[in-house]
Amino acid sequence: MFDIAIIGAGPAGATLARLTGNSNKVLLIDKKQLTMTPEEDFGHAKCCGGLLAPDAQEMLAVLGLGLPQHVLVGPQLFVVRTIDLQNAIERYYQRFYINIDRGKFDRWLLSLLPASVDVRLGSLCKSFEKSNGSFQLKLFQNGKEYVEHAKILIGADGALSMVRRQAFPHHPFPKKYIAVQEWFETERVLPYFTTIFDREITDFYSWTIPKENFLLVGAALSPQEKTSPKFELLKKKSSCPVPVWYHNPVARYLQALTISLE
Ligand SMILES: Cc1cc2nc3c(=O)[nH]c(=O)nc-3n(C[C@H](O)[C@H](O)[C@H](O)COP(=O)(O)OP(=O)(O)OC[C@H]3O[C@@H](n4cnc5c(N)ncnc54)[C@H](O)[C@@H]3O)c2cc1C
Structure with a gap:
């Protein structure tokens, strides 16, 4: 027992x-x-x-736990870049994450x-x-x-x-999403945690996170729709040689991502 x-x-x-x-x-x-x-x-x-968020950092500190060096990965991120495609808005804000190897x-x-x-x-x-x-x-x-x-x-x-x-069988569960992530090897580091809001892909959001010489591309997708085609669409839109949203403020982001995904 x-x-x-x-x-x-x-x-x-x-x-x-x-x-x-x-x-x-x-x-x-x-x-x-x-x-x-x-x-x-x-x-x-x-x-x-x-990405270890500030509240998780605070809790580790309360528990007296500093992170060992081998858990950290570069680059360290303090800029969040948000892109809202339908409304053609791009914004940056400061938030101190610690970039780690989750495993x-x-x-x-x-x-x-x-x-x-x-x-x-x-x-x-x-x-x-x-x-x-x-x-x-x-x-x-x-x-x-x-x-x-x-x-x-x-x-x-x-x-x-x-x-x-x-x-608690009667306790309501939150709405479910399926997360898909793919790692792309790249020479080019995008030093932001980028979040992409695009309703054609998902009503949640997609993201890119640099991890050393890789770019992690991910999306939280609705299980009601086929997730693979949606994720492929995200990659296709992001790596299109002439960006789909050329006159959009996100064009710079897309060009950068194009290079990363090639
Ligand atoms: C796509 C995605 C990206 C995320 N990115 C971030 C991020 O950047 N930063 C951040 O802070 N958080 C992030 N999160 C959230 C983070 O992963 C969770 O908050 C964190 O893992 C929760 O820790 P936990 O110990 O509660 O659960 P988990 O880490 O999920 O651990 C639960 C464990 O239970 C085990 N388990 C489940 N069912 C059973 C069973 N029946 N029998 C035996 N074992 C079982 C699983 O194998 C698992 O290891 C992300 C989540 C997702 C889905």
Whole structure:
């Protein structure tokens, strides 16, 4: 019987396990092999921009955690560039992000866990039941189903949390989007976090983030529409030799992105 079972070993679950692991018997479960690098297993990379926002920086500071050098990637970003295509508006504002390698960040947080925490990576929690004041967890690892018990169950299993869905079936979920990201190798660094508002692509937004000699291009797309053609359209519009929006203030951005995507 564990005191606490935490489902999800991302920043939330890993931090909680670190803070509670010395004085409790803690089980930390994640379906992904989070300690593998993308080179070892690309399928386990998280779809994330890897920009540590000021509120996250503040929380790390409160927890007494400074970032190790190996987690940082260049360039460091403090300018956000917003482009609203339909309204032909381009604006810049200041916001201090820390540009990080998201996989390394998660692995660093896991490396801080006390040895007493029982960490099971590559282990999926399928469901749970509450009986006699404790939780019975159905877990699945290497094709085998097994059971663990815990007095307290914590759902740190991300935006589509299975724990939340099962514990609060009538709680409304926010509108869903599908995020697609692609990495382009480039010599040319765009030193901004760029956000692109284009209703032809999505009613949310698309983005570009420089990461060393790569440009990360991404979009949050509606699951109601086919996502691949929308993402291809984003890339096509961005890399068109004569920009579609030539007389638009975003032309400079598009030219820059054209060069990056070539
Ligand atoms: C496209 C995109 C870009 C983003 N960019 C940024 C950014 O630039 N900066 C920023 O600060 N935030 C960004 N975010 C948000 C950020 O990724 C989340 O806020 C952060 O990951 C939340 O941490 P978490 O620990 O709560 O959840 P997660 O990091 O999502 O961790 C949840 C973990 O639970 C595991 N899990 C889920 N279900 C189960 C299950 N049933 N059994 C076992 N394990 C399970 C998952 O494998 C995962 O590792 C982005 C999100 C998306 C989608």
